[in-house]
Amino acid sequence: MMVLHRLYILTIEVCIGIGVVEGTRPNIIFLLGDDIGFGDIGYVDGNILSPNMDTLALSGIRLGRQYSYAWCAPSRSALLSGRYPVYNGVYGGASGPNFALSEDFELLPAMMKQAGYATHAVGKWHLGMYEERFLPERRGFDSFFGFLNGGEDHFLHSGSVLSCHATYTDLWDSEKGGPAANESYFPLYSTYLYGDKAVKVIQNHDPVKPLFLYVAFQSAHSPFQVPHEYVARYPDSEERCPWSSYKDRAGFPCTGPAGSPGKACFCGRLVISAMVTALDDAVGRIKQALQDKQMWNNTLVVFSGDNGGPQEEGHWNGGLRGGKWTNFEGGIRPAAFVHAEFLPPHLQGTWNNATLHLVDWMPTFLHLAGVTSLPDSIMLDGYDQWPTLVSPGAQANPRNYTLVTKGILIAEQYKLITVPPMGDVGAFPPKTVPWQGWECLLGTDGGWTQLPNSSKNECPTVHCENVTTDVDHWLCSGACNVTHPCLFDVVVDPQERNNLAASNPYIVNELYAVLQAYDDQIIPKYQPVKSVNNSMCLAFQNQWGGYLGPWYNNSASDMFSKDVYV
Ligand SMILES: *[C@@H]1O[C@H](CO)[C@@H](O)[C@H](O)[C@H]1NC(C)=O
Ligand SMILES: *[C@@H]1O[C@H](CO)[C@@H](O)[C@H](O)[C@H]1NC(C)=O
Ligand SMILES: *[C@@H]1O[C@H](CO)[C@@H](O)[C@H](O)[C@H]1NC(C)=O
Ligand SMILES: *[C@@H]1O[C@H](CO)[C@@H](O)[C@H](O)[C@H]1NC(C)=O
Ligand SMILES: *[C@@H]1O[C@H](CO)[C@@H](O)[C@H](O)[C@H]1NC(C)=O
Ligand SMILES: *[C@@H]1O[C@H](CO)[C@@H](O)[C@H](O)[C@H]1NC(C)=O
Ligand SMILES: *[C@@H]1O[C@H](CO)[C@@H](O)[C@H](O)[C@H]1NC(C)=O
Numbered sequence: 001m002m003v004l005h006r007l008y009i010l011t012i013e014v015c016i017g018i019g020v021v022e023g024t025r026p027n028i029i030f031l032l033g034d035d036i037g038f039g040d041i042g043y044v045d046g047n048i049l050s051p052n053m054d055t056l057a058l059s060g061i062r063l064g065r066q067y068s069y070a071w072c073a074p075s076r077s078a079l080l081s082g083r084y085p086v087y088n089g090v091y092g093g094a095s096g097p098n099f100a101l102s103e104d105f106e107l108l109p110a111m112m113k114q115a116g117y118a119t120h121a122v123g124k125w126h127l128g129m130y131e132e133r134f135l136p137e138r139r140g141f142d143s144f145f146g147f148l149n150g151g152e153d154h155f156l157h158s159g160s161v162l163s164c165h166a167t168y169t170d171l172w173d174s175e176k177g178g179p180a181a182n183e184s185y186f187p188l189y190s191t192y193l194y195g196d197k198a199v200k201v202i203q204n205h206d207p208v209k210p211l212f213l214y215v216a217f218q219s220a221h222s223p224f225q226v227p228h229e230y231v232a233r234y235p236d237s238e239e240r241c242p243w244s245s246y247k248d249r250a251g252f253p254c255t256g257p258a259g260s261p262g263k264a265c266f267c268g269r270l271v272i273s274a275m276v277t278a279l280d281d282a283v284g285r286i287k288q289a290l291q292d293k294q295m296w297n298n299t300l301v302v303f304s305g306d307n308g309g310p311q312e313e314g315h316w317n318g319g320l321r322g323g324k325w326t327n328f329e330g331g332i333r334p335a336a337f338v339h340a341e342f343l344p345p346h347l348q349g350t351w352n353n354a355t356l357h358l359v360d361w362m363p364t365f366l367h368l369a370g371v372t373s374l375p376d377s378i379m380l381d382g383y384d385q386w387p388t389l390v391s392p393g394a395q396a397n398p399r400n401y402t403l404v405t406k407g408i409l410i411a412e413q414y415k416l417i418t419v420p421p422m423g424d425v426g427a428f429p430p431k432t433v434p435w436q437g438w439e440c441l442l443g444t445d446g447g448w449t450q451l452p453n454s455s456k457n458e459c460p461t462v463h464c465e466n467v468t469t470d471v472d473h474w475l476c477s478g479a480c481n482v483t484h485p486c487l488f489d490v491v492v493d494p495q496e497r498n499n500l501a502a503s504n505p506y507i508v509n510e511l512y513a514v515l516q517a518y519d520d521q522i523i524p525k526y527q528p529v530k531s532v533n534n535s536m537c538l539a540f541q542n543q544w545g546g547y548l549g550p551w552y553n554n555s556a557s558d559m560f561s562k563d564v565y566v
């Protein structure tokens with residue numbers, strides 16, 4: 001069935017000034033995997049069991065160059081605001097409970113809601129929670145069930161605050177207007193929990209309205225935990241990680257070792273694979289719920305990782321260089337595909353390798369929602385890429401340049417890097433242990449090995465059975481900077497091995513001029529609350545009964561300056 005989104009029947013103007021045309025509008029389900037790198041899915045790494053997603057991808061369109069930020073919250077901010085992280089204030093070290101995506105930005109769910117969609121979010125939020133006004137149900141979602149911070153135990157839904165040496169539970173239910181304090185959730189594996197909630201949203205949905213559902217899974221983010229049934233689906237699991245060593249645990253915990261699809265890669269890769277299998281089951285159940293509800297024919301599913309996989313923990317980016325935290329392709333090109341029964345048949349099963357970015361989904365979805373005009377106050381970095389997806393070749397990508405982050409620009413096949421591509425965080429690895437002192441994962445056993453000092457500036461690789469995986473990003477990423485920029489052709493050289501800058505000064509100069517114009521528009525980070533010390537601890541301990549919830553209190557002693565970009 002073709003969606004008749006071009007057959008507009010009636011134009012209505014909604015109060016805030018978006019133009020909407022009515023017609024048959026698709027349901028849109030955005031499935032966001034956490035840290036699912038380019039190779040963390042079955043259709044790239046055949047050792048991963050993800051039959052549901054593989055089927056959707058192989059009868060949909062696989063996206064070969066859909067870009068993200070190099071880590072979590074900024075990527076989510078890009079997806080939901082349609083703006084590059086460096087233009088919406090959520091970038092750099094934004095990760096803790098004291099940052100937010102500013103209300104200066106109207107979010108995708110709010111616009112979809114104004115266009116007449118039912119809007120629901122399930123899973124990880126990670127875009128602000130120190131005050132109620134930043135919660136998902138206040139940013140345009142009709143409902144939200146999930147966790148507010150960036151990561152936690154997959155079974156207990158708990159995390160800890162170092163400054164008050166305390167453990168909190170992070171699970172929020174907008175329908176309760178507070179913590180999801182229901183004993184049936186503890187312990188319940190995150191992927192079951194969020195899969196169940198997504199299915200429930202679909203079952204309860206009134207099909208009179210189109211549905212926008214954002215499911216932000218916690219998998220396959222650390223901690224690496226998964227119910228044993230998923231590990232057991234891997235025939236060699238007992239050899240790789242004997243279950244007896246973990247039987248006393250709720251899940252299958254595993255930290256560390258080397259990442260690549262080889263079989264001798266110890267249990268890090270195995271547990272991550274099993275986490276993806278669990279996620280895949282949930283995707284299968286979501287699809288079934290849509291079919292049961294007769295919604296499937298008219299549903300667009302988009303799957304994406306939020307950033308590349310941290311391969312030092314066992315993720316794999318399909319042979320791209322680098323991983324999470326880095327601005328090499330492995331860090332910013334996660335696994336992604338779209339599926340809809342109504343995609344043109346000749347494109348089903350193909351790759352689309354146009355340079356897309358998470359910022360494109362907002363205008364693309366708004367287009368599918370029949371939104372024809374936006375208020376002048378809404379500026380977007382993304383473009384409606386629906387034509388690029390459904391008529392590739394006939395339609396040029398409307399966006400010529402992609403700003404990865406400050407100092408890094410992509411233009412078609414070229415990528416100009418004028419800053420150390422390690423990422424602009426500072427507070428994250430490799431400056432923290434155990435990466436200090438240039439330790440690196442080497443060897444098939446995945447152990448930490450101290451590299452000889454002389455190797456600092458070389459690019460070692462991990463040899464994991466017969467597969468070679470680059471882990472050079474910890475060691476070599478200092479090589480590009482403004483006086484010695486790097487220019488890679490990431491289409492012919494996706495591993496970013498050949499720096500073309502010296503032989504292509506004309507391209508470097510041209511792109512550098514464009515990049516400077518982009519960099520000039522960068523806004524400061526939005527981080528009004530500078531510390532989480534007292535009031536956050538008091539709030540979860542006293543106000544919310546041990547759960548994380550809005551915590552900022554004007555009268556507390558925390559150092560802050562309200563609503564500032566710093
Ligand atoms: C929708 O899907 C059902 C199966 O669930 C199929 O029988 C039907 O023909 C489809 N309708 C259209 C319009 O494609
Ligand atoms: C698109 O990218 C994928 C993944 O890198 C690759 O396998 C495929 O050959 C590319 N397709 C085209 C048409 O470039
Ligand atoms: C707890 O959750 C279960 C399963 O979702 C549900 O059946 C039950 O009604 C909930 N109890 C309360 C008190 O909300
Ligand atoms: C992209 O480049 C083409 C060719 O130079 C130009 O026509 C088009 O306007 C550019 N697009 C944008 C959004 O600037
Ligand atoms: C590496 O260098 C540090 C000082 O820079 C020195 O303390 C250490 O012993 C050296 N390690 C090796 C293996 O040479
Ligand atoms: C790795 O390669 C060797 C020699 O080519 C082969 O004997 C072995 O079976 C391979 N191992 C795996 C896991 O494919
Ligand atoms: C820039 O990179 C070059 C080559 O890697 C290096 O020699 C130089 O010291 C770097 N400059 C700065 C300011 O870091």
Ligand SMILES: *[C@@H]1O[C@H](CO)[C@@H](O)[C@H](O)[C@H]1NC(C)=O
Pocket residue numbers: 163531533557558559
């Ligand atoms: C917050 O805690 C840190 C370390 O625990 C301390 O250095 C800082 O002074 C505290 N800030 C405030 C405003 O209390």
Ligand SMILES: [Ca+2]
Pocket residue numbers: 034035071072221306307
């Ligand atoms: Ca992530």
